[in-house]
Amino acid sequence: ENNHKDNSRGGLIVLEGLDRSGKTSQSSRLLSHLEGQGLSVESWRFPDRTTCVGNMISSYLTNNSQLDDRTVHLLFSANRWEKRSLMESKLRSGTTLIVDRYSYSGVAFSSAKGLDIDWCKAPEAGLLAPDLVVYLDIPPEKAAERGGYGGERYEQLEFQKKVSQYYNVLCDPTWKIIDACLPVDVVEKQLKEFVMNSIAICQKGKPLSQLWS
Ligand code: DGP
Ligand code: NA
Numbered sequence: 157e158n159n160h161k162d163n164s165r166g167g168l169i170v171l172e173g174l175d176r177s178g179k180t181s182q183s184s185r186l187l188s189h190l191e192g193q194g195l196s197v198e199s200w201r202f203p204d205r206t207t208c209v210g211n212m213i214s215s216y217l218t219n220n221s222q223l224d225d226r227t228v229h230l231l232f233s234a235n236r237w238e239k240r241s242l243m244e245s246k247l248r249s250g251t252t253l254i255v256d257r258y259s260y261s262g263v264a265f266s267s268a269k270g271l272d273i274d275w276c277k278a279p280e281a282g283l284l285a286p287d288l289v290v291y292l293d294i295p296p297e298k299a300a301e302r303g304g305y306g307g308e309r310y311e312q313l314e315f316q317k318k319v320s321q322y323y324n325v326l327c328d329p330t331w332k333i334i335d336a337c338l339p340v341d342v343v344e345k346q347l348k349e350f351v352m353n354s355i356a357i358c359q360k361g362k363p364l365s366q367l368w369s
């Protein structure tokens with residue numbers, strides 16, 4: 157197994173990007189690859205629509221309910237908080253988590269509505285910090301061309317343009333950016349390389365840390 161050291165752990169790998177940037181299909185390719193390497197790995201996504209909070213979020217996203225912008229922001233955050241302890245125990249037990257969207261989506265999507273960015277970051281502080289953030293970079297116009305959007309609340313070009321601007325604000329030099337317009341196999345190859353490096357560092361006992369605190 158991976159437990160060469162007591163403090164060996166799994167990696168917290170986060171994929172971010174606009175809607176239709178390819179995160180979901182890349183996560184599943186990555187999952188198969190890592191499983192094939194014999195690693196303990198799970199694929200997660202936020203929002204996790206299976207919980208009570210997630211149900212409220214899902215109903216909002218599908219336009220089956222209306223919620224105040226700050227209220228929905230806090231629900232998305234609560235949806236990450238309700239998974240925090242499980243996330244920590246999985247990582248400590250050596251399982252790598254590939255997470256499709258995290259706090260950066262939280263901040264980028266809510267700021268794009270006009271909410272103050274620092275107000276948006278505040279409830280995310282203290283969640284586990286990712287070991288790796290990979291941003292699948294796609295121009296909003298290109299994303300919109302990809303077979304159209306599914307019709308959920310945020311899936312509109314003008315809104316996605318604003319989200320992309322806020323991702324730019326959040327992006328720091330530790331993020332790995334992949335051009336999501338490249339062929340899927342090329343994106344997959346680049347992603348694997350970033351992820352394998354990050355997991356190796358976590359296996360050597362990199363301490364867990366907290367986001368924005
Ligand atoms: P997905 O299941 O990845 O398609 O996400 C659903 C939609 O919700 C998508 O448009 C991105 C958006 N979203 C994801 N996380 C958050 C969040 O924390 N806050 C807000 N406001 N929107 C989010
Ligand atoms: Na979506």
Ligand code: NA
Pocket residue numbers: 175176179180
């Ligand atoms: Na998505």
